[in-house]
Every structure is written in structure tokens, then in C-alpha cells.
Amino acid sequence: xxxxxxxxxxxxxxxxxxxxxxxxxxxxSTLTDVLVITRPQWVQQLREEGLELRGFMxxxxxxxxxxxxxxxxxxxxxxxFVTVKAYHLREVLTLLKAYLxxxxxxxxxxxxxxxxxxxxxxxxxxxxxxxxxxxxxxxxGPTRARVTGVGHVELATSDPARTDxxxxxxxxxxxxxxxRRGPRVSETEWKKTLSNIxxxxxxALMEAPNGVILEHDELLRVSRMLLDEARLxxxxxxVILDEEDLDAVSALIATTRHNINSxxxxxxxxxxxxxxYLNGAVIRLGQVHGIPTPVNETVYLLLRAAEKIRINIES
Numbered sequence: 389x390x391x392x393x394x395x396x397x398x399x400x401x402x403x404x405x406x407x408x409x410x411x412x413x414x415x416x417s418t419l420t421d422v423l424v425i426t427r428p429q430w431v432q433q434l435r436e437e438g439l440e441l442r443g444f445m446x447x448x449x450x451x452x453x454x455x456x457x458x459x460x461x462x463x464x465x466x467x468x469f470v471t472v473k474a475y476h477l478r479e480v481l482t483l484l485k486a487y488l489x490x491x492x493x494x495x496x497x498x499x500x501x502x503x504x505x506x507x508x509x510x511x512x513x514x515x516x517x518x519x520x521x522x523x524x525x526x527x528x529g530p531t532r533a534r535v536t537g538v539g540h541v542e543l544a545t546s547d548p549a550r551t552d553x554x555x556x557x558x559x560x561x562x563x564x565x566x567x568r569r570g571p572r573v574s575e576t577e578w579k580k581t582l583s584n585i586x587x588x589x590x591x592a593l594m595e596a597p598n599g600v601i602l603e604h605d606e607l608l609r610v611s612r613m614l615l616d617e618a619r620l621x622x623x624x625x626x627v628i629l630d631e632e633d634l635d636a637v638s639a640l641i642a643t644t645r646h647n648i649n650s651x652x653x654x655x656x657x658x659x660x661x662x663x664x665y666l667n668g669a670v671i672r673l674g675q676v677h678g679i680p681t682p683v684n685e686t687v688y689l690l691l692r693a694a695e696k697i698r699i700n701i702e703s
Contacts, residue, residue: 397559399423399463402451402471403480405430405439407525407650408497409471410533414439414449415563422451423463430530431455437531444524444535445564456483465491467556469519470507473654474498474665481510488514493551495519499588499650500665501581501673504546504573515551518544518573520580522640523565524647536647542580544570578627579636584666585618585684586611586637588651589691592661595652599645602638611637613683618670624677651691658699663691 397420402413405426413424417439426434431453438450454460462468468488472480477498488494493515496503504518522539541560545551553569560567570576587598590607594600601607615637619629654661667688674681 397562398555399466400559401425401462401466401468403468403484404470404472404476405434405453405530406471406473407527407533407653408521408523409469410439410527411441411523411525411535412469412471412497412563413451414441414447414533415445415565416559417449417451419559419562421463424451424453425460426453426455428455433530440532442528442532442534444537446535460487462487462492464489466493467495467559468492469495469497471497473660474500474503474662475660477503477506478510481507485511490514493517493556495556497521498665499581499584499662501577501669502665503577508546515547516545517551517553517556518570518576520544520570520576522580522583524644526648526653537644538565540566540568542568542570542576544573544576546573572627574625575627578622578625578629579633581666581669582615582618582622582629582633583637583640584649584651584662585670586615586634587641588649589663589667589687590614591649592651592655593687593690593694595655597645598641598647598649601641602645610683610687611641614667614670614687617674617679617681617684620679621670621674621677621681624679625673655694655698660699661691661695663688663695667691 399421400416401423402409403425405424413422416422434453440448495517497519507516520542524536526534543553557567601611615634622629651661667684670684671681
């Protein structure tokens with residue numbers, strides 16, 4: 389019996405080699421050609437050592453690696469995964485625009501609200517796909533990441549007539565990452581960001597894994613108040629979040645109780661956090677709609693103070 393041919397998967401470029409970028413580049417490199425675009429100081433080490441995943445789905449992977457330069461060439465078609473932090477997104481998309489052609493599909497993997505809207509502003513002529521990633525990954529160095537669990541990725545596009553999500557779903561599934569399709573970009577963003585709103589800033593301020601919220605009734609109450617305010621703002625934005633969505637956050641805390649969330653990871657590394665795209669976005673949108681968000685504002689201000697104290701961020 390003739391051997392079945394392997395599918396011809398699209399090529400992949402991954403912008404950013406942080407936790408999510410490293411994980412996706414590693415997994416996709418088992419299927420297709422992958423180009424990682426990262427900071428100049430990491431290029432040589434990544435070329436020599438490759439990427440190592442530890443924990444769940446361990447392995448050693450050797451994608452191609454390059455950095456921004458006039459000579460940089462993306463694959464002529466395929467997916468461009470943008471995995472940089474939300475606060476770098478505008479800068480990176482503006483830079484990326486010069487390297488793109490109409491055959492590229494942009495996949496946004498950031499935490500936060502307003503991500504797809506920002507991308508459409510900068511790249512109005514390109515297919516934009518929003519990827520909400522429920523993935524437990526911690527970066528342990530320029531070439532290493534630890535995977536504590538793989539939930540799923542939800543994909544959505546604001547232009548379904550132009551963008552077929554089925555090939556991307558299949559690519560994720562072949563890389564052993566469950567994928568599902570979301571109904572709308574706004575709903576996908578809100579449902580993923582809801583967990584970050586109810587978890588991240590609390591864990592960062594307590595300097596503790598996610599499970600600390602379940603261990604103290606006071607923190608559980610604060611988390612629920614954050615979510616209740618966010619739900620009111622989401623409704624004003626046309627996204628209805630029900631009790632099941634809020635219960636899903638509690639379930640996520642339980643299943644990721646030992647995880648260090650991305651906001652706390654940033655604080656510990658001396659980096660800026662994505663808080664302004666999480667609870668900060670709830671506050672801004674609440675002001676637009678005349679909805680008070682005092683608990684989100686209090687927690688957000690405390691986190692901003694922690695940034696200034698711990699990592700000397702002033703703006």
C-alpha cells in the first residue's frame with residue numbers, strides 16, 4: 389500500500405520569541421518551514437542552540453531565525469504570527485507592514501482588548517485573524533520555555549468571507565494544539581481577556597501563582613468584583629458574558645493554580661506589563677459608556693504603582 393503523503397502545510401513566520409512565540413515556533417516547526425524574527429541580541433544563540441521546550445510537550449527544535457533588517461525576507465505567503473506583547477504591537481506592526489504582501493495572513497496572539505482593532509488600523513488591506521491562546525507557557529531564557537499545560541486556541545476573523553479559518557485550525561490541530569472557531573472577534577477577545585482581568589493583576593500584586601485567589605476569600609471576592617464590572621462594560625460594547633463565562637474563570641484558576649501568570653512574569657523580569665490592555669481597557673471603555681469601574685481602577689492603580697516601584701516605569 390502506498391504511503392500517504394504528508395499535507396503541504398503553509399509556511400509560518402513568528403514575530404517574537406517570548407513564551408508563546410517560542411512555543412508556537414517549536415510546535416509548527418515539526419510540520420513546516422518556520423522563520424522566527426527576534427531581537428538582534430538573541431539571533432546567534434537561537435541559531436546555534438535552537439528552541440527547547442520543557443515540561444509538557446518537551447523537545448528540541450531548530451526553526452530558522454532572523455532579525456529586522458533591509459535584507460529580511462518573509463516567506464512569500466502563509467501565516468505571520470505576531471506574538472509580541474500588546475504594548476509593542478503598534479511599533480511592530482508598523483515595522484512589519486513594509487515586509488508584507490497580500491498573500492500573508494496576520495495572526496494576533498496578544499492578551500487584551502482592542503488588539504484586532506489596532507491591527508486593522510495599521511494593516512487595513514491584510515487578512516487579520518485573532519487568536520486567543522489558553523496556553524500555559526513560561527519563558528525560561530532566550531532559547532527555553534516551560535510548558536505547564538495546553539488548553540486550546542480560539543480563532544476569529546472580522547472578515548469570514550475573505551478569510552478561511554479551516555486551514556489554520558488544521559495546522560494547530562496537527563501541531564497538537566486544540567483549536568476552535570469563535571463567533572466574533574470582539575467576543576473572542578472579551579472571553580479570553582476576562583480570565584486575565586480576574587486573575588493577572590491579583591496574582592502580580594500578591595506575587596503568587598494563580599491559586600492564591602482560591603486560597604483567600606478576600607481575593608476571590610475582589611476577582612468576582614473585577615469580573616462583574618467587566619461584564620457590564622462588555623455588554624455596553626455589544627458582548628454578552630453570562631454566569632457560565634464567569635464560572636469558567638474560576639475553573640481556569642483551579643486548573644492553573646500553580647501557574648505564574650504573564651503579568652507577574654513581566655514584573656519579575658523587570659518588564660512592562662499588559663495591564664493597560666486588560667483592566668486598564670475595562671476602565672477606559674467604562675468611561676466611554678459612563679459605567680463606573682472602581683474596583684478595576686483600584687487594582688489597576690496598585691499594579692501601575694508596582695511597575696514604578698519594581699521596574700521604574702514612569703508613563
